[in-house]
Amino acid sequence: MKQRLSKQLLQKYQQGMCSAEEIALVESWYNQLSQKNNDKDIPELDLAAEDRYFQQHIFGPELRAKSHRDAYLKVAASIVFFLMAGAALYFFSQPQQSPQPLPFSVGQFQADLLIGNEVVSLDEKKPFSPAYMAQGKGNNLAVKTKKGQEFKMELPDGTTVWLNADSKLEIGSGYDVNERSVFLTGEAYFKVAKNKAKPFIVHVGNTSIEALGTAFNVKLYANDSQLLTTQLDEGKIRVSNAGLQEILLPGQSIELNVLNGAFQRKQQNTQQDAANWKDGYFEFDQTPLPEILADLSRWYNFTYSLSPVYKNKVLSGKISKKESFEEVLKILRFAGINYTIDKDRLVLVP
Numbered sequence: 001m002k003q004r005l006s007k008q009l010l011q012k013y014q015q016g017m018c019s020a021e022e023i024a025l026v027e028s029w030y031n032q033l034s035q036k037n038n039d040k041d042i043p044e045l046d047l048a049a050e051d052r053y054f055q056q057h058i059f060g061p062e063l064r065a066k067s068h069r070d071a072y073l074k075v076a077a078s079i080v081f082f083l084m085a086g087a088a089l090y091f092f093s094q095p096q097q098s099p100q101p102l103p104f105s106v107g108q109f110q111a112d113l114l115i116g117n118e119v120v121s122l123d124e125k126k127p128f129s130p131a132y133m134a135q136g137k138g139n140n141l142a143v144k145t146k147k148g149q150e151f152k153m154e155l156p157d158g159t160t161v162w163l164n165a166d167s168k169l170e171i172g173s174g175y176d177v178n179e180r181s182v183f184l185t186g187e188a189y190f191k192v193a194k195n196k197a198k199p200f201i202v203h204v205g206n207t208s209i210e211a212l213g214t215a216f217n218v219k220l221y222a223n224d225s226q227l228l229t230t231q232l233d234e235g236k237i238r239v240s241n242a243g244l245q246e247i248l249l250p251g252q253s254i255e256l257n258v259l260n261g262a263f264q265r266k267q268q269n270t271q272q273d274a275a276n277w278k279d280g281y282f283e284f285d286q287t288p289l290p291e292i293l294a295d296l297s298r299w300y301n302f303t304y305s306l307s308p309v310y311k312n313k314v315l316s317g318k319i320s321k322k323e324s325f326e327e328v329l330k331i332l333r334f335a336g337i338n339y340t341i342d343k344d345r346l347v348l349v350p
Helices: 007-014 020-036 047-057 066-076 083-092 131-135 289-300 325-334
Strands: 108-115 118-123 141-144 149-154 160-163 168-171 180-191 200-204 207-211 215-220 227-234 237-241 244-248 252-257 263-267 281-288 303-306 314-320 339-342 345-348
Touching: 007 020, 108 131, 160 168, 200 215, 207 215, 227 237, 237 252, 244 252, 244 263, 281 289, 289 303, 289 314, 289 325, 289 345, 314 325, 325 339
Parallel strands: 108 149, 180 200, 303 345
Antiparallel strands: 108 118, 108 141, 141 168, 149 160, 160 180, 168 180, 180 215, 200 207, 207 237, 215 227, 227 252, 237 244, 252 263, 281 314, 339 345
């Protein structure tokens, strides 16, 4: 008789007491559920319906071959980190009291425009306008997001920029005259308007990234990492640092060590897009927990400390950025990560 989904089975999984077959059952179900709800808000879970779907599509005759069973056992060896898992546990749980509100809040779509000594608050109702360039009177402008903020803007030439949390984009005073130069700190995604006569150049420290008409992501948070990462979605870009150059084609990415200038080219993992943050969710693929916390802390605006025990922990999955931080905590707990909260600080300890 086949094992069926139940509250008891999920609790066994959470406690690390499942057999290999039970682990494969639970994790495969979570994967299927995540795929079905990939672009939707998480619905209330109907466990019986999900179990029927699971039994029909996962353990149907076409998947009973040994090779498929081995594949699922292989999946079971990795850590599955989906919001659906947290939602399932929440669905099964019966809290004894209302949870206390947390100090961590969901980020907002806002930014500050710096024009000399003037600061202009921008949001969806008050977007960036090319008219601000004239107000700069020959000086560079800067658009800056704080922790807990991100912003989308259109530059005078039609280039669209998504600016991630805790980032700054400086726009040269002569932008779109002879060339189109911007200066980035943090992370941004660029959808560049085509203009072969005026190269578009992103300066990140001592590194420059040149494009004609293309779409790419650039990330360097110097406080968190010494690696500048660039992922190309469309077109072609040239990454230059200290006399070294690399040309990227669509589907490729580069990691550049800003300390020694070493390049490492990678073929993009089709299961993960580094720019998914701009589309409203976080996506992780065997990502180290320190990197995950760095991304989450910028959006939910909190500080944290991490026990050395967890530094090599890796997690995979997808989280909507609309979710409250309480949901993130449920997922961490489900993944076997213990924590305490000290005011606005998250402390992860065994």
